[in-house]
Each structure stands twice: as C-alpha cells, then as structure tokens.
Amino acid sequence: MPLTKPPGIESDAFKSAKWDELTNGRTFTQSDAPSLSLLCQWYKIAETAQDELDSFGGQTAYNNDMGDLKAFPQIGTLKTASAEIRQLNKQLGICDTHEEVESGAKQTSILSIVSGNRAKRQARTA
Numbered sequence: 001m002p003l004t005k006p007p008g009i010e011s012d013a014f015k016s017a018k019w020d021e022l023t024n025g026r027t028f029t030q031s032d033a034p035s036l037s038l039l040c041q042w043y044k045i046a047e048t049a050q051d052e053l054d055s056f057g058g059q060t061a062y063n064n065d066m067g068d069l070k071a072f073p074q075i076g077t078l079k080t081a082s083a084e085i086r087q088l089n090k091q092l093g094i095c096d097t098h099e100e101v102e103s104g105a106k107q108t109s110i111l112s113i114v115s116g117n118r119a120k121r122q123a124r125t126a
Contacts, residue, residue, distance in 0.1 A: 003028050006037050014047065015040040022094065032092060039088040046081035049074040 003023060009015045018040045028036060052074045053060070061069050089095075 003030060003033060003036075006033060009037055009040055012044070014044050018043045026094070028092070035088055035092055039085065039092065042081045042084045042088065046078055046085065049077040049081065053078075 005016065005019055009019050015037075019036060022036060022039065053072060056072065059072075060075060061071050064070050
C-alpha cells in the first residue's frame, strides 16, 4: 500500500513538495507518516526563519529596549530546526550528509570485496 500524504501536508505547497522530495525513491510505511509530517514541518520552520533573517539585510543581532545587543530569535529557531531535522532524518533512515553516502559506498565495496575473496577461497578448498 503506497504511503498516503496527510491532509495537512497536502494542503501546504512547501510541505507537500518537501514530502515528495523526501519520499521520492525511498520506501516508507504508513507508520512513518507522522515522523515524515513532522520533518516537513521542521523544514518549513527552518525556511521561514531563514527568510526572516534574510529580510534583516545580513544583520544577526539587534539592540533591545535596554540597549543590549541580542541575537535575533530566528537564529535559535534555526538551531532547533536543524537539530530536529537531523534527528528525524536519522530516525527515518534518511542519509543527510555526503560523508555518510561516501562512507556507506566505501563500506559496501569493501564488504563486497571481502565476501568475494571469501567465496573464492571456499571455492578453491571445495
């Protein structure tokens, strides 16, 4: 049974596109839908915070009413969103770094070589 996109994801263009991107070429079960929905939400939160920061013209801090220099709250939001995105990606088995892809490919090729060598040795002794 194909994974059904929840109505809250379907009705939001950004989250719907992110859902499609995340599920394209991957296999998930319907029980993964809540985590995928949450992941899409965190991506939208991150996107919104980035857009807001960009609208500040490159500034990352402001002076509050007391004259103290404070970081924009969107920076904290981005940190939280990034951490949540990484955790949900890990939970769902989504590789989110190039290093993981490269090390996975190398590990697979090394395992393939070892298995191939082992099979050859066994064939010679048989």
